[in-house]
Amino acid sequence: MRLSRWFTPSTTASAHCDLPCGVYDPAQARIEAESIKAIIAKVEGNDDPDFRTRAIVIKEQRSELVKHHLWVLWTDYFKAPHFEKYPQLHTLFNEATKLAGATGTKGALDAKVADQLLEKIDQIAEIFAETKKA
Amino acid sequence: MRLSRWFTPSTTASAHCDLPCGVYDPAQARIEAESIKAIIAKVEGNDDPDFRTRAIVIKEQRSELVKHHLWVLWTDYFKAPHFEKYPQLHTLFNEATKLAGATGTKGALDAKVADQLLEKIDQIAEIFAETKKA
Amino acid sequence: MRLSRWFTPSTTASAHCDLPCGVYDPAQARIEAESIKAIIAKVEGNDDPDFRTRAIVIKEQRSELVKHHLWVLWTDYFKAPHFEKYPQLHTLFNEATKLAGATGTKGALDAKVADQLLEKIDQIAEIFAETKKA
Amino acid sequence: MRLSRWFTPSTTASAHCDLPCGVYDPAQARIEAESIKAIIAKVEGNDDPDFRTRAIVIKEQRSELVKHHLWVLWTDYFKAPHFEKYPQLHTLFNEATKLAGATGTKGALDAKVADQLLEKIDQIAEIFAETKKA
Amino acid sequence: MRLSRWFTPSTTASAHCDLPCGVYDPAQARIEAESIKAIIAKVEGNDDPDFRTRAIVIKEQRSELVKHHLWVLWTDYFKAPHFEKYPQLHTLFNEATKLAGATGTKGALDAKVADQLLEKIDQIAEIFAETKKA
Amino acid sequence: MRLSRWFTPSTTASAHCDLPCGVYDPAQARIEAESIKAIIAKVEGNDDPDFRTRAIVIKEQRSELVKHHLWVLWTDYFKAPHFEKYPQLHTLFNEATKLAGATGTKGALDAKVADQLLEKIDQIAEIFAETKKA
Numbered sequence: 001m002r003l004s005r006w007f008t009p010s011t012t013a014s015a016h017c018d019l020p021c022g023v024y025d026p027a028q029a030r031i032e033a034e035s036i037k038a039i040i041a042k043v044e045g046n047d048d049p050d051f052r053t054r055a056i057v058i059k060e061q062r063s064e065l066v067k068h069h070l071w072v073l074w075t076d077y078f079k080a081p082h083f084e085k086y087p088q089l090h091t092l093f094n095e096a097t098k099l100a101g102a103t104g105t106k107g108a109l110d111a112k113v114a115d116q117l118l119e120k121i122d123q124i125a126e127i128f129a130e131t132k133k134a
Numbered sequence: 135m136r137l138s139r140w141f142t143p144s145t146t147a148s149a150h151c152d153l154p155c156g157v158y159d160p161a162q163a164r165i166e167a168e169s170i171k172a173i174i175a176k177v178e179g180n181d182d183p184d185f186r187t188r189a190i191v192i193k194e195q196r197s198e199l200v201k202h203h204l205w206v207l208w209t210d211y212f213k214a215p216h217f218e219k220y221p222q223l224h225t226l227f228n229e230a231t232k233l234a235g236a237t238g239t240k241g242a243l244d245a246k247v248a249d250q251l252l253e254k255i256d257q258i259a260e261i262f263a264e265t266k267k268a
Numbered sequence: 269m270r271l272s273r274w275f276t277p278s279t280t281a282s283a284h285c286d287l288p289c290g291v292y293d294p295a296q297a298r299i300e301a302e303s304i305k306a307i308i309a310k311v312e313g314n315d316d317p318d319f320r321t322r323a324i325v326i327k328e329q330r331s332e333l334v335k336h337h338l339w340v341l342w343t344d345y346f347k348a349p350h351f352e353k354y355p356q357l358h359t360l361f362n363e364a365t366k367l368a369g370a371t372g373t374k375g376a377l378d379a380k381v382a383d384q385l386l387e388k389i390d391q392i393a394e395i396f397a398e399t400k401k402a
Numbered sequence: 403m404r405l406s407r408w409f410t411p412s413t414t415a416s417a418h419c420d421l422p423c424g425v426y427d428p429a430q431a432r433i434e435a436e437s438i439k440a441i442i443a444k445v446e447g448n449d450d451p452d453f454r455t456r457a458i459v460i461k462e463q464r465s466e467l468v469k470h471h472l473w474v475l476w477t478d479y480f481k482a483p484h485f486e487k488y489p490q491l492h493t494l495f496n497e498a499t500k501l502a503g504a505t506g507t508k509g510a511l512d513a514k515v516a517d518q519l520l521e522k523i524d525q526i527a528e529i530f531a532e533t534k535k536a
Numbered sequence: 537m538r539l540s541r542w543f544t545p546s547t548t549a550s551a552h553c554d555l556p557c558g559v560y561d562p563a564q565a566r567i568e569a570e571s572i573k574a575i576i577a578k579v580e581g582n583d584d585p586d587f588r589t590r591a592i593v594i595k596e597q598r599s600e601l602v603k604h605h606l607w608v609l610w611t612d613y614f615k616a617p618h619f620e621k622y623p624q625l626h627t628l629f630n631e632a633t634k635l636a637g638a639t640g641t642k643g644a645l646d647a648k649v650a651d652q653l654l655e656k657i658d659q660i661a662e663i664f665a666e667t668k669k670a
Numbered sequence: 671m672r673l674s675r676w677f678t679p680s681t682t683a684s685a686h687c688d689l690p691c692g693v694y695d696p697a698q699a700r701i702e703a704e705s706i707k708a709i710i711a712k713v714e715g716n717d718d719p720d721f722r723t724r725a726i727v728i729k730e731q732r733s734e735l736v737k738h739h740l741w742v743l744w745t746d747y748f749k750a751p752h753f754e755k756y757p758q759l760h761t762l763f764n765e766a767t768k769l770a771g772a773t774g775t776k777g778a779l780d781a782k783v784a785d786q787l788l789e790k791i792d793q794i795a796e797i798f799a800e801t802k803k804a
Contacts, residue, residue, distance in 0.1 A: 626760035
């Protein structure tokens, strides 16, 4: 199914909605993290200083969006019972959001840092998927 | 694979990046459209006028995000050869963005309108998937 | 000193800076929480439905700002050693940000909820002050 | 009349309103494009690298605003009958918004590119004026 | 010339640029004020409470934009010699921005208030035009 | 009292609320100005050009926030009787907001300029405190 990559009929997707609309998806954070990784790769292959400036500006914005999408999952989606069942969850979110900040993807044009961020997001997505099944 | 719904290793995902980072995904638009649909459903089951006010405010924001994500695909992802190969593409995007505006999901709390919007996004995603394979 | 309420010469204040500039202050979150409390009081004394609509819109925005300022403290200011020394800190932040969301000040025009939010922020500020002295 | 440059009593002007308020004006896009041209000129006459950084940051923002104002005209103002009467309109808007993006004024500090963008906006304004008379 | 309403070749237009790009235009503020007036008219002719809610939300945003565009002119365009030559200018700007706030177009759905705001903007535009000629 | 630096029980704090919520505080502007000063200090001690780029981007944003918080005090808090009692107030605000713009903290990485801005904010805060006592 060519659409399977993007969504299934029973998609629960995220929005920073907080009505609450009950619709969340770690894909929002991951998509921005993938953009950061792509930005870093583009800069690797381009020695124009103006391009580098733009890349830094845009990477700052995408990193901020990663932080935001993760914060929303941490506050709006996950509930007290989740934090009891997954005691590592607070630390995981704290480390992930730090990895999208000054000591992470904001502060460097380093593909390894982007990969660390993606790895943390995948760990969050794994727990998210388990809670959806429960 | 429990993560398959959200992403595969070779994800190309979207961001309003415009570096360009080369990373796009109709899921960003669809996720917001799903939120709109969920908001409408929540209002159906809640007769508190303050809740309705909040729902209208939030629906306005999500609708605007749908418009934005679609506009970005139309301008930043799709190129002239695509528009030649898919002559219906301009109209499809124009109708989809109208469906997320005042004459669409902004202007009504109507599940059918949300479904029409989702249908248009799915059509866009179908063409998007074809261009990725090409 | 008439300026003492607002600042002292050695102020460390907050910004969502993430350079990092090293400047943080729970006052940013508290100021917005105080606004929410004031909005609720204003609505109590005004039965104009248009005023109520505006109040709900603005309360939504201030609540979002409270969440943002708190998230920034949690991710950008507090470090791993802090979370070890204050094991209640994650939960405190999670509960505070929930209190500024749909199940808190966003979802109701209730002064008691605003007070609960202010109480949580004060608890955070107390720990923050201790870490500054340390 | 010294005010004629800016407005006439029967001005219909634009806002990204989408109520709809029925008020649109290509001047919003043009004004931002003129700013971009002015920014490029300022950089030509200033070899301070910090100034260049700021110029790139601000040019990115103005370019984004051009894209937004044009997208709003394309989706909110122009209707199906317009696209029938002016079959070049979709392409004109698509090219204009591309010219305000990474392959246009965002990606370069080139006065010729800014002029191309202004030229496209003028073409849109011409059709807009005709539809107002109709 | 059908384009004369919108722009002349030697347009100086505004942006909140602050590079400085040297390009300013009271039309940006007036365009939003016209939108406010149009919103109020639309509400007059529509008794749907959901439409009224949306109108209030959008009027709040357009009013905020009026305030912003005027503040930018007051701080970024007008200089000390202007304030000496036009001693009424500070008060004019202060009253205009108040008219776009809670005690003005934000706080009411009143066409007379919108007209007062437009009148103030016209007075500012008149002085602006004189400074351009000087 | 370790919390005294940040707030007292009878805090009136600021928000860009404009309901009006009646809650204002020059601390919001000062906090951002302090961030600017900290950013400049950080750049002094760091010769990485990418860090400098990020610092310029973030300084631009904090400066804009200073302008905004000051404009809100000038328009929403201070009333006509205040401007009569303190005839220097308009000029003080105009100079302060200019100091946070292109000819001030936006246009330079100069600690002296940041100090001038902080000095202006302190003068505003002094008058603000007097009006609160009156």
